Amino acid sequence: MGLLTEDIAFHSNIPVPLDITVAVIYSVFGICSLFGNSTLLYISYKKKHLLKPAEYFIINLAVSDLGLTLSLYPMAITSSFYHRWLYGKTVCSIYAFCGMLFGICSLTTLTLLSVVCCVKVCYPLYGNRFNSVHGCLLIACAWVYALLFACSPLAHWGEYGPEPYGTACCIDWRLSNEHTTARSYTVALFIFCYILPCCVILASYTGILVTVQASRKTMEQHSSRQTHMSSIQIIIVKLSVAVCIGFFAAWSPYAVVSMWAAFGHVENIPPLAFAMPAMFAKSSTIYNPIIYLTLRPNFRRIMCRDIGTLCHACLRGCLCQRCSTKCSSKQKIRVRLRTVHRQTNRFPSANSSAQPPPVAFKDHDCEKCKDAFECFSHYPQMCGVTNLATSGDLSKDQHTPVSQIQKLEAEALHAKAKRTSETDNFHINLEMVPGQAKVAWP
Structure with missing residues (x-):
């Protein structure tokens, strides 16, 4: 009877065409994430001697997103194509653990990056003292913070289990609806891994924009400096808005559904309502490479130069062989x-x-x-x-x-x-x- 119950839990509860659509979308996300984050790491390696301490967070973000891509996408894609979870209960827990670890690490890294940028722009006296040692310590704290929440269900504060739609694994939402201990873990995740990062990111980038705007008004009488400050302001505005939109678009649907599952009637929530937020959460792995590769001039310049050189070398190699x-x-x-x-x-x-x-x-x-x-x-x-x-x-x-x-x-x-x-x-x-x-x- 236990095997039958487990088999039912790991069977997809959404129609087959939707499962295939999800698999195709995950495939596109996986390819884009693999290419984008690998390119971001390659560019960081090329300019490793010129990296600033604040850019260490971008490297860590690419590492965590790449880990999320490699650990989740292959199993999610194949299970969606087969219309059921293929890898058993043990691998299901490992899958959920990796998703929680890399996902929370990415969230924490984005939050710390916004704080560091705010300190360097708004309080340059303290921001100029920020060095590589401080950056490495903060990155280590981000991993410890993520590891704390990822290991909690393994210690039975909350539980890992199959998603209600059946082809992936995460927090056992039904258990969080029935038991107070599991519900408290879901509430802690909502507060410390969504509400708190949202508030810090919004406050940091708002402070940056206010400071830059004040500096631009101070420099208005200098026409030569005004153009330079305007270009800096445009870049900062684009980065700030893009990071905030990417963060909210990726994690807000999942946060809402988690609260719905913890305090509402989980039987009344359609399986597709869990599948769509999970898809948005996984798409966070492609937002950050796009933001930093397209909006940061130094990253964009190196990427265009090296990709052009690579294409020219491939073409030249083929022609030289002939x-x-x-x-x-x-x-x-x-x-x-x-x-x-x-x-x-x-x-x-x-x-x-x-x-x-x-x-x-x-x-x-x-x-x-x-x-x-x-x-x-x-x-x-x-x-x-x-x-x-x-x-x-x-x-x-x-x-x-x-x-x-x-x-x-x-x-x-x-x-x-x-x-x-x-x-x-x-x-x-x-x-x-x-x-x-x-x-x-x-």
Whole structure:
């Protein structure tokens, strides 16, 4: 009977099309979160020597959001596709623990970041004393704070269990509706992990905006400084509004539903009313990378530069791979052409107009073909094939003794058959090169 009850609890209570829709949305969120937070960590690593102590909170925010993405999204996506929770009761508790730990850590980090920014802007005398040691201590406090609330259900102050919609796990909302101890844990979460962070974030960013506005009015008489202060003010306003909107949009629905489940009739709450707030809460992992990558000029500048460099390197690598293949084929052509050149110099003839024009070759390394477009647009110079004028050689032959010329002509007639075959091969290979060069064009 226990197995039957557990199986029913882990079966989805929303229609199959909605489950598939949730799975698709989670997949999009997961990809965006993975890319955004990884990019944020990469940019922070690139400018690690220039990081300010306040930016440590942005790194910690990316780490906690990335942990939330990797620990929750794969199981939530697969369970939604299969229309039931697939991983059993033990993994359900681990899933809920990870969601609580990383989620509260992200909330606390956002709150501490707003406080630090407020102190640095509104009270610069104290804010300038803020260093990396203080930042690391506050980040450690954020993790301890999150760990305290995440471990409480494991110590039976509250309980972890399946969500009412069946394909994910979190706090056991039915138990919080029935038992006072579990309800007190839900109330503590609502106060210390939602109400308190909301008040601190609103107060901090309001103080920042008031201070910046007062500074702008002070600088109005200086036209050169006014433009600079206006740009700073625009950035701060955008960051403040975006962080507040992202925070409220992600966590407000879940907070409302948790109070509804704790003090209302949980049987009357539709399962979809739990599924939608959970979706909004998981979307918090994509808000913060978007906010800090698009609104902070230094992060945006490094991201645009490095992504452009990466795309150029990938394109260049593909083109160079094709170029190396073409250069190897042209190196074979060069060997045959050198054979013709040596035989032509060995048997000069006075009747040079009847022969193909002499060809000289530079000892040009094909490794210089770094770009396929440049290599073939300047062919034949890029791979060492150049035509020389024959007027200088003819002027030298005019001073050659007559007997020597006749002797050389006799020898040239004797080797004519061999030269003809090599010359034909020479013409065929040169005609093949432009056709092969077209392959390198994408």
